Amino acid sequence: MAGNAMEWVNDFLGAFQDTSVSNFIGSPDGGAIGMRILKGGSFRSSASNMHIYSRGDVYTVTSSTKADYVGFRLALGPIPDGNSFDAEKPNSSTAKALASSxxxxxxxxxxxxxxAFRDDEIGKIVVVEYAIGSNSFFEIQTKSDPYHPNISPNGQWIAYTTLPEGISGFKSLYVQPFNAADxxxxxxxxxxxxEPxxxxxxxxxxxxxxxxxxxNTNENPFFKGKTAAVSFSKKNFGEEILLFNGSYHGGVSxxxxxxxxxxxxLRAHIxxxxxxxxxxxxxxxxxxAPDSTKRVLFLDFGxxxxxxxxxxxxxxHEYILIADSTGKLVQAIPAPDGYTFDHTEWTNVPDLIVATLVNADGGHSRIVLVDTRDSSVLHLVEGNELWHPSLWVSPNRNRLPSDKYAADSLGIYMTETSSIGSRIMKVKMDLFWTNRAKAQIAITGSSRTFAGVDPALLTTTGNTEAFNYSYSxxxxxxxxxxxxxxxxxxxKLKTLVIALNLDRWSYTDEAFQTLYNEVPGYIYDERHDFWQNGxxxxxxxxxxDNITPEPNEYNFYCYHNGLYRSIMIGYGDTPEITFRNYDTKAAQFNQEKLLSIIDLANSYGVNVVGVIFPQSPRYISNGTWGRYGPSLEDAKILLNFVNSLARQKSNFYVLDEYKNGKNDYSMQVFANDDHLNLLGAEKLTVRLDSLLQKIPQ
Structure with a gap:
C-alpha cells in the first residue's frame, strides 16, 4: 500500500476535524477545484517519505490527474453510512513569521x-509587509478564488488568476492595488x-x-494556446499583444x-x-529568471x-534544479531535511528564489527564501497550506557603501519589538537623516514639544527648514x-528649541538609556564617533530601508515635519497628578544638562530657546506647579535659575507660555492636562516665531 504506485481514491481532499468519525469519506467537494486524495507512495518516493497515511502528492490532484506513478485503490461495494465533512476553516490566516525583517x-x-501568497486554508491572498515588521500580515479581499499572486515591479499592484498550475480551464486575470483605501x-x-x-x-x-x-504533453492542445501580454496603466488594460503560439507560462526573457x-x-521557445x-x-x-542570465529553475520527479x-x-521535488539558457543543468539545491520543494519562483533580486516547503504529510507548511549563491535557505513563514509565494523587493534597495559597515547595525533605529519611544524616534531619525543638509531650526524635547511646536508655522525659515525631532x-x-x-x-543649524519641563526636573536620565540600548543604530553611530569623519x-x-512604524503611525508622528497630530480637545476637571517632591540633586543634574546644552551650542554659534509649555491652570489651584510637581515654592527656585541663565547667556532665550497658570490658553487648545492639541500648537508656535524673528542670527 506504500510503494509501486500512489493510489487515487474516491475521496475528495479536505481538512480533518479534531473528532472521531466512522466511515469517513472525505470532503463533500474537494474545494473550488475538486482536489482528490492520493494515498501511500510510489516508485518515485524515497523510503523516508513513504507513508500509508499520506493523503496528497506534490501536484494538485483532481479527477483528471494522470501520471505514470499514480494508480487506483480499488474496493468492492458502497461505503455504508459514509460521513463527509471538512474541518471548520479559520476566519483568518494562521500563518506566522519565522524570519524577522x-x-x-x-x-x-x-x-x-x-x-504575497495564497493561504489555501482560507482561500485568500495574504501579504507580509516587511517594511513595518515581519508580523505585519494582512489579507487581500479578492473578487474570486485567487491563485498565483504576482506583485508588480513598483510594488503597488498584485495580479492573480483563478486556477492553479496543471489545471486546464478558463482562467480569469485580476489586478488589485495594495492600498487598503482603494x-x-x-x-x-x-x-x-x-500565471500572470x-x-x-x-x-x-x-x-x-x-x-x-x-x-502540455500533447502538442495539439498546447499550440492551440498562446503566450501574450497586455499593458496595465492608469487602472486600464491596453490591447492584447500576441507573442507566439503555445502556452509558455513559466516566463519570457x-x-x-x-x-x-x-x-x-519542460518546453522552451528559443x-x-x-x-x-x-x-x-x-x-x-x-x-x-527575470535578469539577463536567463537561468531556468524547475522541479522534477527524481x-x-x-x-x-x-x-x-x-x-x-527534493531538489531545485537550475539550467542555463540552453537547457544544460548547472546547479541543484537540496530541500531541508524532512521537506520537499513546491511553488518555486525567482524573485526580483538576482540569485534569490522563493518557494514553499512540503512536509512528510503533504502539507505546504513553510515559505522559504533560497539563495543560489550558497544554497542556503531562510525560513520566512509557516502555516498549514501556503501556496504560490511572490516576493517583491524594492528595486531602489541600497546596498551598504562598504563592507566595513555592519548591515545589522547601520541606520537601524527600530526593531520589531521596539517600545513606543523607539518607534517615534525611528520616524524622527528618518526625518533627521533625509533633511540634515538643510535643517536650520532643530526642535527637540518631550511629548510636550512633540505636540506643541509646529515647524511648518515658523516663517523665519521659509516653512521648510525647521524640524521637530521630539519624542515622548x-x-x-x-x-x-x-x-x-x-x-x-x-x-546650517542656527537655532535649537528645547522643552523646559521644570516639573520633571525631579527625574534623572529617566528613560533614555533604555531606548538607546534597545536598538543598535545609536550604539553603532557612537562607535563611529557619530560620523565626525564623514x-x-x-x-x-x-x-x-530599515523597519519603520505602520503608515498611520508615521503620519501621526511626522505631521508638518515632526509635529504630533493631536486632535483631542480639553483637560479634565481634576488634573492628573504624579507628584514628586523637590530633589536638590535631581534638580542640579537637570540644571547642569541645560547649562551644558547652552554652552555647547554657543561654541557652534547656535542659539537656544527654552519653552515652558502651558498646562491646565487647575494644577495651581490644587497646590502643585504642574503634573509632576513640584510645590509652588520649589518651582519658583527653578524658574529663577532658568531666568538668570537667560540674563547671563547671550545665546539663551526663554519663552514662558505657562506663566504659573496665568495664561490665555483656553481648554479648547489642550489635548489633555499637560499637552496642547493642533490649535494649541498653532498658538504657541506663532509666538515662538515672533520671538525667533527678534533673535540675532
Whole structure:
C-alpha cells in the first residue's frame, strides 16, 4: 500500500476535524477545484517519505490527474453510512513569521519588501509587509478564488488568476492595488490568462500570461494556446499583444528570445522554435529568471537525468534544479531535511528564489527564501497550506557603501519589538537623516514639544527648514545627547528649541538609556564617533530601508515635519497628578544638562530657546506647579535659575507660555492636562516665531 504506485481514491481532499468519525469519506467537494486524495507512495518516493497515511502528492490532484506513478485503490461495494465533512476553516490566516525583517534585509539589502501568497486554508491572498515588521500580515479581499499572486515591479499592484498550475480551464486575470483605501478590482476578460507575470518593457508595464496552464504533453492542445501580454496603466488594460503560439507560462526573457513552460514537460521557445528540454522527463514549477542570465529553475520527479547530475537517488521535488539558457543543468539545491520543494519562483533580486516547503504529510507548511549563491535557505513563514509565494523587493534597495559597515547595525533605529519611544524616534531619525543638509531650526524635547511646536508655522525659515525631532519621554539627558551628537553638527543649524519641563526636573536620565540600548543604530553611530569623519554616502537611504512604524503611525508622528497630530480637545476637571517632591540633586543634574546644552551650542554659534509649555491652570489651584510637581515654592527656585541663565547667556532665550497658570490658553487648545492639541500648537508656535524673528542670527 506504500510503494509501486500512489493510489487515487474516491475521496475528495479536505481538512480533518479534531473528532472521531466512522466511515469517513472525505470532503463533500474537494474545494473550488475538486482536489482528490492520493494515498501511500510510489516508485518515485524515497523510503523516508513513504507513508500509508499520506493523503496528497506534490501536484494538485483532481479527477483528471494522470501520471505514470499514480494508480487506483480499488474496493468492492458502497461505503455504508459514509460521513463527509471538512474541518471548520479559520476566519483568518494562521500563518506566522519565522524570519524577522532584519534577517530578510541581510539577504535582500532592505526591509522594503512584500511577500504575497495564497493561504489555501482560507482561500485568500495574504501579504507580509516587511517594511513595518515581519508580523505585519494582512489579507487581500479578492473578487474570486485567487491563485498565483504576482506583485508588480513598483510594488503597488498584485495580479492573480483563478486556477492553479496543471489545471486546464478558463482562467480569469485580476489586478488589485495594495492600498487598503482603494478597493478597485480590475478584470481582464478578453481571454484566459494563466500565471500572470509583470514586466517593464520599453517604459510600459506589461502583464505576460499564457492562455492555458494545463498539461502540455500533447502538442495539439498546447499550440492551440498562446503566450501574450497586455499593458496595465492608469487602472486600464491596453490591447492584447500576441507573442507566439503555445502556452509558455513559466516566463519570457526581456528580449523575447526565450520562453519556458511546465506541466508536465519542460518546453522552451528559443528563437521562434519549440523544443523539449530535460530529455523529455517530467518537470514542473518552471520559472525563468527575470535578469539577463536567463537561468531556468524547475522541479522534477527524481528522473535519470537529475539523478546523474546530483549523483544520488532522490524523491520528487527534493531538489531545485537550475539550467542555463540552453537547457544544460548547472546547479541543484537540496530541500531541508524532512521537506520537499513546491511553488518555486525567482524573485526580483538576482540569485534569490522563493518557494514553499512540503512536509512528510503533504502539507505546504513553510515559505522559504533560497539563495543560489550558497544554497542556503531562510525560513520566512509557516502555516498549514501556503501556496504560490511572490516576493517583491524594492528595486531602489541600497546596498551598504562598504563592507566595513555592519548591515545589522547601520541606520537601524527600530526593531520589531521596539517600545513606543523607539518607534517615534525611528520616524524622527528618518526625518533627521533625509533633511540634515538643510535643517536650520532643530526642535527637540518631550511629548510636550512633540505636540506643541509646529515647524511648518515658523516663517523665519521659509516653512521648510525647521524640524521637530521630539519624542515622548525625552528627558534632559537625552536632549543633551541628541543635541551634542546629532543636531549641533548640522551645517546650517542656527537655532535649537528645547522643552523646559521644570516639573520633571525631579527625574534623572529617566528613560533614555533604555531606548538607546534597545536598538543598535545609536550604539553603532557612537562607535563611529557619530560620523565626525564623514557620513556613509547613502546614509539617508540606508536608514529609510530599515523597519519603520505602520503608515498611520508615521503620519501621526511626522505631521508638518515632526509635529504630533493631536486632535483631542480639553483637560479634565481634576488634573492628573504624579507628584514628586523637590530633589536638590535631581534638580542640579537637570540644571547642569541645560547649562551644558547652552554652552555647547554657543561654541557652534547656535542659539537656544527654552519653552515652558502651558498646562491646565487647575494644577495651581490644587497646590502643585504642574503634573509632576513640584510645590509652588520649589518651582519658583527653578524658574529663577532658568531666568538668570537667560540674563547671563547671550545665546539663551526663554519663552514662558505657562506663566504659573496665568495664561490665555483656553481648554479648547489642550489635548489633555499637560499637552496642547493642533490649535494649541498653532498658538504657541506663532509666538515662538515672533520671538525667533527678534533673535540675532
Amino acid at each position: 532584519q534577517e530578510l534585509k541581510l539577504k535582500v539589502g532592505t526591509t522594503l519588501a512584500r511577500l 478597493t478597485s478590482v480590475f478584470l481582464y476578460s478578453q481571454t484566459s490568462a494563466a 507575470r509583470w514586466k517593464i518593457q520599453g517604459g510600459d508595464t506589461l502583464i505576460y500570461f499564457a492562455t492555458d496552464g494545463g498539461d 526581456d528580449d523575447g528570445s526565450l520562453a519556458v513552460t511546465r506541466a508536465k514537460l 528563437g521562434g522554435n519549440d523544443t523539449v528540454w530535460y530529455h523529455g522527463k517530467q518537470a514542473c514549477n518552471v520559472s525563468l 528522473g535519470k537525468t537529475g539523478r546523474e547530475f546530483v549523483s544520488k537517488n532522490y524523491t520528487p 519621554g525625552q528627558d534632559m539627558a537625552a536632549t543633551e545627547f541628541l543635541i551634542a551628537n546629532y543636531y549641533l553638527p548640522l551645517e 557620513v556613509p554616502s547613502n546614509m539617508a537611504e540606508i536608514v529609510l
